[in-house]
Amino acid sequence: MRLSAEPAFVLHSRPWRETSLLVEVLSEHHGRLGLVARGVQxxxxxxxxxALQPLQWIRFDAVQVGELARLNTAEALDVAPRLSGEAMLSGFYLNELTLRLAPRQDPAPELYEAYGRARVRLGAGEPLAWTLRRFERDLLDALGFGFDWANDGDGTPIDSAARYQLDPEYGPRRVLSDRGHGDRSRAATGRGLLALAADRAPEVDDLPGLRRAMRDVLAHYLGPRGLKSWDMLAELNRVSRPPNQNAAD
Structure with missing residues (x-):
């Protein structure tokens, strides 16, 4: 199969043999693809x-041969965001999460659009925690793992004053108390979930609960091997933040 003038975002690039690169991209029409770029030194x-660096938006020509495609040409369509510090780690997180959860050669136009929006927000310096929660929501929705964020698993409207765990199979599940009905420390506020459903920035106090609840869902689909970016963010929090304050919150 020939791929001509295919738009894509570069997720990962690493050296292969002496003069080549192995590149993972999220393409507009064909989903996640692995490319072999030969002789690029x-x-x-x-x-x-x-053009083949992570976060770059490109247009490329390639020939699909088995699992990998042989890259013929690629050109940058814009200038990739110049990120540093926590924003750079957030960009790494977007790429790693997409690599781990998006299957190869499975068209996901909604995920492609969601990634593009998150990339713009990172480059514009928008609040990192809200940018990441929106992307996580959109990724889950695009891959068929999402929920009706405004209702619990039984279809009951979310109560803004309650707390909810996110059950990957059931959806939002109300936490009734600290005993026997779920861990409130891993729960999101109803107010935060309603903000997520409406794509409205949550209150600052609602962001930590959203992060923890969303991470539990993502961990379910990632399996026992977590993300390197989670470890990196945890280490950044440990050395640079006061207790109970998180860089991703």
Whole structure:
């Protein structure tokens, strides 16, 4: 199969053999693809190497051969966001989460659009925690794992004054007390879930609960092996933040 002028976002790139790269991209029409870029070393290939860096938006031509596609040409469609610190870790998180959960060669146009929106928000310096929660919601929805965020698993409207755990199979499940009905420390506020459903920025106090509840859902689909970016963010929190304050909150 030939891929011509296919838009994509670069998720990951690593050296392969002496002069080549293995590149993972999220393409507009074909989902996540693995590309082999041969012979990209040397001064004449500098523009191509730059186009194949993570977070770059590109257009490429390739030929699909088995699991991997052979890259013929690629060009950058814009300038990738210049990120540092927590924003850079957040970009790494977007890429790692997409790599782990999006299957190869399975078209996911909604995920492609969601990634593009999150990338713009990171580059614009929008609040990181809200940017990441929106992307997590959109990724789950695009891959068929999402919920009706405004209602619990039984279809009852979310109570803004209550707390909810996110059960991957059931949906939002109300936490009735600290004894026998769920862990409130892992629960999201109803107010936060309603904000997520309405795509409205939550109150600051609602963001930590949303983060923890969403992480439990993502961990269910990721399996026993977590994300490197989670470990990196945890370490950043440990060395740079006061107790009970998190960089991703």
């Amino acid at each position: 040397g001064p004449k290939k500098q523009a191509l190497r730059a």
